[in-house]
Amino acid sequence: MxxxxxxxxxxxxxxxxxxxxxxxxxxxxxxxxxxxxxxxxxxxxxxxxxxxxxxxxxxxxxxxxxxxxxxxxxxxxxxxxxxxxxxxxxxxxxxxxxxxxxxxxxxxxxxxxxxxxxxxxxxxxxxxxxxxxxxxxxxxxxxxxxxxxxxxxxxxxxxxxxxxxxxxxxxxxxxxxxxxxxxxxxxAKGDLSGKTILISAGPTREAIDPVRYISNYSSGKMGFALASAAQKRGATVQLISGPVHLSPPVGVDLISVESALDMQTEIENRFIKADVVIMAAAVADYRVKSVSDTKIKKESSAGFELELVKNPDILQTLGKKKKKQILIGFALETDNEIEHARQKLVSKNLDAIVLNKANEPGAGFEVDTNIIRILPATGGIIEFPKALKTELADRILDFCLTLSEKNHV
Ligand SMILES: Cc1cc2nc3c(=O)[nH]c(=O)nc-3n(C[C@H](O)[C@H](O)[C@H](O)COP(=O)(O)O)c2cc1C
CATH class of the missing domain: 3.40.50.1950 (Flavin prenyltransferase-like)
Structure with a gap:
């Protein structure tokens, strides 16, 4: 041999x-x-x-x-x-x-x-x-x-x-x-060379006032692992990330953003030229309706209400605009996970959705490992045992590559 x-x-x-x-x-x-x-x-x-x-x-x-x-x-x-x-x-x-x-x-x-x-x-x-x-x-x-x-x-x-x-x-x-x-x-055979891959990662921050915000526990580790693995396999990688505590992957074009609206702008600007788009970011569903220019003072009254408005659904917008792109979403569900993930897959016109296990040790936010399943739009479920996010990143990219070969992208 x-x-x-x-x-x-x-x-x-x-x-x-x-x-x-x-x-x-x-x-x-x-x-x-x-x-x-x-x-x-x-x-x-x-x-x-x-x-x-x-x-x-x-x-x-x-x-x-x-x-x-x-x-x-x-x-x-x-x-x-x-x-x-x-x-x-x-x-x-x-x-x-x-x-x-x-x-x-x-x-x-x-x-x-x-x-x-x-x-x-x-x-x-x-x-x-x-x-x-x-x-x-x-x-x-x-x-x-x-x-x-x-x-x-x-x-x-x-x-x-x-x-x-x-x-x-x-x-x-x-x-x-x-x-x-x-x-x-x-x-390292460069099987993704010639491909442009757009990846989103991390949480978004939705400002309340100049010193406070609403966010979530996303660490960005999965998105960064995907970006690093794709770059090593020869792809041109653009990584749009919310605020995280991770070093930028070498050779990757990192665009740092804060809010869901910033993320939407940066992704949409680059979408047309991408071959594969993987949305691993945990984008906030809601933002504060009117962000205060000055720090909100603690009032003597007991309660405080924030009015929230819906953020645009970035994946849905991309799903509508999609032409040749392979579009992969991530889902983290706490109940009826397969059913909810499938609904998301269909309603957003995705090629596949990666379902994270939220309730098990060694999976989901912040940790280095993850337990995932890939639900392709063509049906079926691809299961993976618990593994490092860096390893799973390669498996997700392998899957994207098979889709891209089928679609001649
Ligand atoms: C007998 C002997 C064995 C050593 N074995 C190790 C070892 O197995 N691993 C290690 O990290 N350092 C070991 N050290 C210490 C390193 O040699 C030392 O930290 C040295 O500065 C390493 O230099 P380098 O990293 O430039 O090769 C050993 C030192 C001695 C004297």
Whole structure:
């Protein structure tokens, strides 16, 4: 069978963890799968594995310095190498390098090349360290930053560690790392290239006065995961988001909005040029009829009434305007969910609706995982087990791709 790694360049960053001694074998396995392997070594990694061994198995010069002493005029080497990468793998990744990658430091060849990667290059990070280092809030927060950036974190395994202690922190089996590289390169085939995808995310805020608003619990995580996954698969992505606390996905055109009316304007302006539109935002159904220009004072009277008016139904408007676009809505229902979602699907002229489970742990707003079902307009229900929003984003995009192939969009 022809390997997907045939002719691909795997840029392998090796850092100063004890598991670095295993990396000549990792290089050998990647080469066996057909990859061209370009090794980068940190200074600490040289304590555990030699450039000579890695250069021999990779059949490529091993890069260890930002300023190589013997190669004149080669200071742009990191830019060229970053552009050649099909995938950037850091294995083993120390707590120190994870922190540097999370915060954008560029003090060695590995961190420089990481920063020079084009946004389409997938990044896989395989942390390996002592259990206390791994579970430390600083390491976990740094890993979360990298995860939010769309990188793949290969979870370390539990077992006997170099320290003699037992716990989580072991580098996964080398074959599991190679399998992941294969999977990622196969997925990074750019199957959405040439497509323009418009995605809405997050809540909207409906002002009451200059200091107060009505909103909801949407975190924007699902919409951001969709935007990041679509960008990695080669799409041109425009992400219209309400106020969220998430970093903008790399390579995505992010348009920040506040209210439902702002969101409507930004989406409608871009709708005509979109091939796929995914409305993952939790748009407020109502807004305050007259927003006060000044802060509303606390009156002595006991009650206070706000008059609300209906916001435009953005999905419905898009459903009416729709020509070639694939239009996907999201629904979060608390009762008769399938029936309500189907009504929404039909009344808004959608191609499919993604139904979120609201009442189960690990699903819905704020959390990183979700439980979804896709209801296509053509009938039936596609069920998915609980999974990370980042993984489900790819499954939703796979579904959009099959629709687009059927509709020749
Ligand atoms: C014997 C030894 C083993 C080490 N193993 C690890 C490890 O497995 N994981 C880790 O994060 N750090 C480990 N360290 C600490 C790193 O080498 C240290 O943080 C270093 O600054 C990492 O540099 P680098 O990230 O540039 O490679 C180890 C240190 C020593 C002395």
């Amino acid at each position: 022809k390997s997907v790694l045939n002719g691909k360049t795997v840029v392998l960053g090796i850092t100063g963890g004890i598991a670095a001694y295993k990396t000549p074998e990792l290089v050998r396995l990647l080469k066996k799968a057909g990859a061209n392997v370009q090794v980068l070594l940190t200074d600490s990694a040289k304590q555990f594995v030699t450039p000579t061994a890695l250069g021999t198995v990779s059949e490529n010069p091993v890069l260890t310095d930002i300023f190589p002493k013997d190669v004149q005029g080669s200071w742009t080497v990191h830019i060229h190498l970053a552009r050649k990468a099909s995938v950037f793998l850091v294995a083993p990744a120390t707590a120190n390098t994870i922190a540097k990658l999370a915060h954008g430091l560029a003090d060695n060849i590995l961190t420089n090349i990481y920063l020079a990667l084009p946004p389409t290059v997938p990044v896989i990070i395989a942390p390996a360290m002592d259990t206390d280092m791994f579970v430390h809030p600083a390491t976990q927060a740094n890993l979360e930053i990298l995860r939010q950036r769309g990188h793949i974190i290969l979870p370390p395994e539990s077992g006997l560690l170099a320290s003699g202690l037992t716990g989580i922190g072991r580098l996964p089996e080398l074959t599991a790392i190679v399998d992941k590289v294969n999977e990622v390169v196969a997925g």
